[in-house]
Every structure is written in C-alpha cells, then in structure tokens.
Amino acid sequence: MSDLFIVDDLTVTFPTSRGPVEVVKNLSFTVGRDDTLGIVGESGSGKSMTALAVLGLLPRGAQTSGSVRLDGTELLGKSERDLRAVRGNAISMVFQDPLSSLNPYYTVGLQISEMYQTHQGGSRRAAKQVAIEALERVGIPDPERRVDHYPHQFSGGQRQRVMIAMALCCSPSLLIADEPTTALDVTVQAQILELLAELQSTTGTGMIFITHDLAVISSIAQRVLVMREGDPVEYGTAEQVFSDPQHEYTRMLLDAVPRIDDEVPA
Amino acid sequence: MTRYVLGRLGSVVLILLAVCLFTYLIFFKLSPDPAVMICGKTCTPDRINSIRDVLGLNQPILTQFWEFLRGIFAGRQYGSVHCPAPCLGYSFQTNESVWSMITARLPVSITVAVGAAVLWLLAGVIGGLVSAVKQGTWWDRTAMALALGGVSIPNYVLALLLQYVLVVKLQVLPFPSAVPFADNPVLWFESYLMPWVVLAVGYACLYARLTRSNVIDTLSENYFRTARAKGLSGSLIMRRHALRPALTPITTIFGMDFAGLLGGALITETVFGLNGIGKMAADSIAKNDQPVIMAVTLLAAFFVVIGNVVVDLLYTALDPRVRVVSS
Numbered sequence: 236m237s238d239l240f241i242v243d244d245l246t247v248t249f250p251t252s253r254g255p256v257e258v259v260k261n262l263s264f265t266v267g268r269d270d271t272l273g274i275v276g277e278s279g280s281g282k283s284m285t286a287l288a289v290l291g292l293l294p295r296g297a298q299t300s301g302s303v304r305l306d307g308t309e310l311l312g313k314s315e316r317d318l319r320a321v322r323g324n325a326i327s328m329v330f331q332d333p334l335s336s337l338n339p340y341y342t343v344g345l346q347i348s349e350m351y352q353t354h355q356g357g358s359r360r361a362a363k364q365v366a367i368e369a370l371e372r373v374g375i376p377d378p379e380r381r382v383d384h385y386p387h388q389f390s391g392g393q394r395q396r397v398m399i400a401m402a403l404c405c406s407p408s409l410l411i412a413d414e415p416t417t418a419l420d421v422t423v424q425a426q427i428l429e430l431l432a433e434l435q436s437t438t439g440t441g442m443i444f445i446t447h448d449l450a451v452i453s454s455i456a457q458r459v460l461v462m463r464e465g466d467p468v469e470y471g472t473a474e475q476v477f478s479d480p481q482h483e484y485t486r487m488l489l490d491a492v493p494r495i496d497d498e499v500p501a
Numbered sequence: 502m503t504r505y506v507l508g509r510l511g512s513v514v515l516i517l518l519a520v521c522l523f524t525y526l527i528f529f530k531l532s533p534d535p536a537v538m539i540c541g542k543t544c545t546p547d548r549i550n551s552i553r554d555v556l557g558l559n560q561p562i563l564t565q566f567w568e569f570l571r572g573i574f575a576g577r578q579y580g581s582v583h584c585p586a587p588c589l590g591y592s593f594q595t596n597e598s599v600w601s602m603i604t605a606r607l608p609v610s611i612t613v614a615v616g617a618a619v620l621w622l623l624a625g626v627i628g629g630l631v632s633a634v635k636q637g638t639w640w641d642r643t644a645m646a647l648a649l650g651g652v653s654i655p656n657y658v659l660a661l662l663l664q665y666v667l668v669v670k671l672q673v674l675p676f677p678s679a680v681p682f683a684d685n686p687v688l689w690f691e692s693y694l695m696p697w698v699v700l701a702v703g704y705a706c707l708y709a710r711l712t713r714s715n716v717i718d719t720l721s722e723n724y725f726r727t728a729r730a731k732g733l734s735g736s737l738i739m740r741r742h743a744l745r746p747a748l749t750p751i752t753t754i755f756g757m758d759f760a761g762l763l764g765g766a767l768i769t770e771t772v773f774g775l776n777g778i779g780k781m782a783a784d785s786i787a788k789n790d791q792p793v794i795m796a797v798t799l800l801a802a803f804f805v806v807i808g809n810v811v812v813d814l815l816y817t818a819l820d821p822r823v824r825v826v827s828s
C-alpha cells in the first residue's frame with residue numbers, strides 16, 4: 236500500500252531585503268493512511284510555513300520547490316482553481332487560535348455549511364443538517380440550537396471543537412492541525428487531543444499534528460519530524476525519536492518536556 | 502430588544518432636552534437684547550418694553566424656556582398672534598414663522614446630503630476596495646495620494662474652482678439654484694451636481710482610505726485565512742469574509758456623517774447660494790436672528806442624536822458580537 240501523503244525535498248523561500256531566505260529547507264516526510272505525523276520545533280522553525288505551503292496558502296512572494304503528493308497527485312504548482320478543490324475537501328486545516336480563526340459575523344452553522352456546500356453541493360438545508368451532525372460528532376451539546384450561535388458564544392475549547400467539526404465535515408483524507416491546543420488551557424488541551432485521536436481512528440483520516448510541545452506528540456503520533464530553523468533535524472518513528480534521539484537538539488527538546496513556558500532555549 | 506430600544510429613546514429625549522436648555526440659555530442670555538434689535542433705530546423705552554412683554558422676555562428665564570418648549574408641542578401666543586404647534590417662534594429679521602422656514606429649506610439640504618452621500622459612498626468604497634485588492638500597485642499609490650490631497654482641499658476652494666471652470670469658463674453647467682425636481686429634472690440634476698461633488702470629495706477621500714485600510718486589515722485576519730483554507734470560491738471569500746467585516750464599521754461612520762449633513766451643509770450651501778438649512782444657519786448667525794439660530798441648532802442636534810440611535814440599532818443588527826442576547 237502506498238503512502239497517503241508524500242512530501243519530497245520541500246523548500247520554501249521568501250525574498251527579503253537581504254536576499255532570499257529559506258524558511259523551510261529540503262524537507263521530506265510521508266504520512267500513511269490513518270497515521271499521525273507529529274512536527275515539532277520551536278517558534279519560527281518553519282512548521283506553519285510547511286503546512287501552508289502544502290495548501291498553497293503561503294503569504295504573497297513566497298516560493299516553493301520540491302514535491303507534495305496526495306494519493307499520487309502533485310499539489311505544488313497546481314492552479315489556484317485546482318487547489319481550491321483540494322482545500323477543505325481532501326486536505327483540511329485546523330489553526331492555532333480558534334476565536335480569531337472563525338469569522339465573528341457568521342454563525343458556526345453557516346461557516347461549516349458554506350464549506351460543505353462548496354465542495355459537496357446540495358441544498359442549504361441539507362448542509363445545515365451536516366453542520367449539526369458535525370457539531371454533534373465533536374461533542375457540542377444541543378447541536379440543533381448551537382448551530383445558530385456565533386463564535387463568541389462558545390468557550391475556547393468548544394470553538395476549537397467547532398473548527399475540528401468544520402475541518403472534518405467533508406471527510407478529508409488528510410487533516411493538518413497547526414498547534415490546535417496551544418491557545419487552550421491544559422485540561423481543555425487534553426480533551427481536544429483525545430477528541431482528535433478518537434475522530435482520527437474512527438474516520439481513518441491521516442493527520443499532521445504540529446506543535447512545539449514534544450509531550451503532546453508522544454501521546455498521539457506514530458512518526459515524528461523535528462525541525463529547527465527550517466531544517467529537518469530528526470525524522471523517525473515516535474519510539475525511535477523518544478527513546479533514542481540522534482540529535483542534540485531533539486535531546487534538548489526532550490529535556491524541556493514538562494515545559495516551562497518562559498524558558499526559551501538559546 | 503424592545504426594552505433596549507425604549508431605553509435608548511428615553512435617553513434621546515433627555516439629551517434633546519438638555520441641548521434645548523443649553524442652547525436656550527446661551528442664545529437668550531448671552532447675546533444682545535432681542536427687543537432692542539427688533540425695535541430698530543427709532544426706538545423708545547416704552548416700545549422696547551412692550552416688545553419684551555410680547556416675547557415674554559420679562560418673565561424668569563425658566564418660565565421662558567418652558568413657554569418655548571410648550572410652543573413646540575402645543576403652540577403659543579405672542580400678544581395677539583397665535584403661533585400654532587410646532588411653534589419655534591418668528592424670525593426677528595423677516596417675521597416669517599421659523600417652522601415654515603425650516604420646512605421650506607429642509608428638502609434642499611436633504612437633496613444635497615443624499616446626493617453627496619451616494620457619490621461619496623460609491624467613489625470612496627469602490628476606490629478603497631480596488632486599492633486594497635491592488636495594494637502596492639501603481640493604481641493604489643496614485644489613488645491614495647489623490648485621496649490624501651483631496652481631504653485637504655477646503656470645500657469653498659473646490660466650490661469656487663468648479664464654479665469658475667464649469668459655469669463661467671466652459672458654461673457646461675448652470676449656476677446652482679434649488680430647482681424642484683418636478684419642475685425640470687435635468688436642470689435639477691445639473692443644479693445640484695456641483696454641490697454634490699464639492700461636498701462628496703472630502704468624504705470620498707476619507708472613505709477610500711478607511712475602506713482600503715479596513716479591507717487590508719481583514720485580508721490579514723485569521724478567519725480570512727481559514728476561509729481560504731476551506732476552499733471557498735473567490736467571490737464568496739471576498740463577499741463574506743472580507744467585505745462584510747471591513748464595511749460594517751464604515752456603516753457607523755457613515756450614519757454619523759450623514760446625520761450631521763442633514764442639519765445643513767453650511768459652507769457648500771452658502772457658496773452655491775442654495776437656500777438650505779446650512780445657509781439659513783449662516784444667515785441667522787450673521788444677523789443674530791435668535792429664534793432661527795435656536796431652531797437650526799436644535800434641528801442639527803435632533804438629527805445627530807437620532808442618527809446615533811439609528812446607527813447603534815443598525816450596528817447591533819450587523820455585528821452579532823454586540824447583539825443583545827435574548828435567552
């Protein structure tokens with residue numbers, strides 16, 4: 236069986252006033268079907284840029300090279316139009332801050348159903364039903380009523396549940412979660428992790444889980460990629476990386492594991 | 502919701518009352534004796550006294566104020582003359598009823614305000630939008646430079662310039678006059694075109710800059726990125742996830758600007774000789790015609806206060822975050 240998602244030699248370059256800067260350098264990894272890959276690295280290591288590059292969502296001016304294949308189809312260099320059919324449909328994303336990632340002007344129901352309707356068509360009513368079911372699946376109580384509520388009427392954890400419901404409503408084959416728990420407090424973090432793991436095992440979605448917290452990865456990922464300043468530092472199964480880290484930097488990250496927020500490694 | 506609206510209306514009444522009292526005190530206490538003014542050059546103390554009597558100026562100030570208020574709702578008596586409600590008194594200059602002066606001139610000011618508003622909204626919002634989307638391009642830079650310049654041109658300079666070029670030199674437009682629409686629609690349009698443009702230019706420039714920066718801010722919002730990551734079509738992304746959030750705050754500003762203009766565009770009306778509320782205000786101030794000054798002040802306050810309430814209600818409808826949650 237071939238891997239679901241293959242990234243080969245991905246490089247992301249930004250033109251700056253001091254010449255081009257590579258923020259992601261020669262990155263290669265694979266994600267198997269219903270597998271989870273954890274990407275770890277400190278702030279600024281290029282994790283988000285990797286995720287955005289996959290969907291062609293990089294900021295203006297960024298250039299990519301290499302290869303990104305989903306089910307054998309090359310994504311890099313696809314037209315905006317073709318990419319739109321992939322975004323949210325085959326590959327969807329959950330972002331770090333659920334409050335600012337949801338549009339405050341629209342009900343969560345509309346934000347889920349507009350995406351469903353875009354990719355799957357169907358009536359507004361059917362799409363709303365999908366939204367209700369999606370909310371139910373992520374454990375939002377009373378979804379028939381909540382579907383008409385606005386993002387500010389939900390708690391932080393619930394908002395991230397809404398984002399997850401949205402990301403999964405078109406049954407994507409790959410879910411990219413970019414620090415989905417960083418903005419939440421610790422107990423809620425654990426609940427969201429549990430939810431993601433559970434949904435992933437029932438839907439068989441492949442997942443890329445991005446974090447700067449190795450402790451989070453250990454509970455959820457089969458494979459781990461460690462990044463530093465755009466470079467892939469270490470890549471292997473979770474067991475390998477945790478029990479026998481090859482690289483000094485990984486060891487340092489592992490040492491930081493009950494992490495202290497204000498201590499930034501030099 | 503109903504309670505909220507009622508509460509707001511209650512505060513509107515209080516505010517208007519306060520504005521009324523304040524204006525009354527300022528104009529009737531601090532300015533020269535109206536009786537002397539009305540009486541003119543050939544005046545005897547007796548005559549002054551009888552005028553004071555008729556106007557009720559011999560009574561305590563609060564009684565006078567009360568009479569003034571009552572006049573608005575119930576009409577009042579000036580000596581043998583009955584002033585029917587809503588009574589705002591009579592002009593010291595022309596003896597015309599102030600209320601009928603207002604009703605005659607308000608349509609002109611409304612026409613000026615509405616026409617200008619349409620122009621500046623179209624030009625400002627569309628210009629700002631295009632600039633935002635083409636951010637950093639030649640078009641964007643030119644438009645924004647023009648907008649910056651446009652805000653700083655004084656109204657009367659622009660008015661005189663346009664008049665000189667279009668009316669005097671090229672003779673493509675008539676000199677503005679308040680032609681009723683029904684009499685001659687073409688002439689009506691031609692007459693109001695310059696006042697509209699003059700009034701709209703400053704606002705359009707402001708709104709263009711505002712729209713541009715709002716849209717650009719919205720484009721960098723996380724929810725805009727989410728909308729793109731969801732694979733929505735370009736038009737849906739723009740409409741729902743860029744325009745709606747970017748334009749909602751502009752509604753508020755527009756409501757206030759427009760309400761302010763309903764109280765008369767002082768400079769524009771005066772320069773073009775349009776007989777609107779603004780010109781009436783300018784004339785009355787120049788001639789210290791207190792009943793008229795009082796009325797135009799009240800009218801402007803009325804529009805601003807009502808505009809405020811409308812904008813607030815509109816905003817609660819447009820932005821779910823400030824909506825009163827009924828449980």
Ligand SMILES: Nc1ncnc2c1ncn2[C@@H]1O[C@H](COP(=O)(O)OP(=O)(O)OP(=O)(O)O)[C@@H](O)[C@H]1O
Nearest residue numbers: 249258276277278279280281282283284285294447
């Ligand atoms: N528009 C840009 N132009 C140039 N460099 C950029 C631009 N945007 C981001 N970068 C750089 O790209 C690098 C990687 O950023 P990225 O957002 O991927 O980091 P990250 O690993 O996701 O960090 P965090 O944990 O803080 O989210 C950073 O060093 C950043 O400075």
Ligand SMILES: [Mg+2]
Nearest residue numbers: 282283284413
């Ligand atoms: Mg990031």
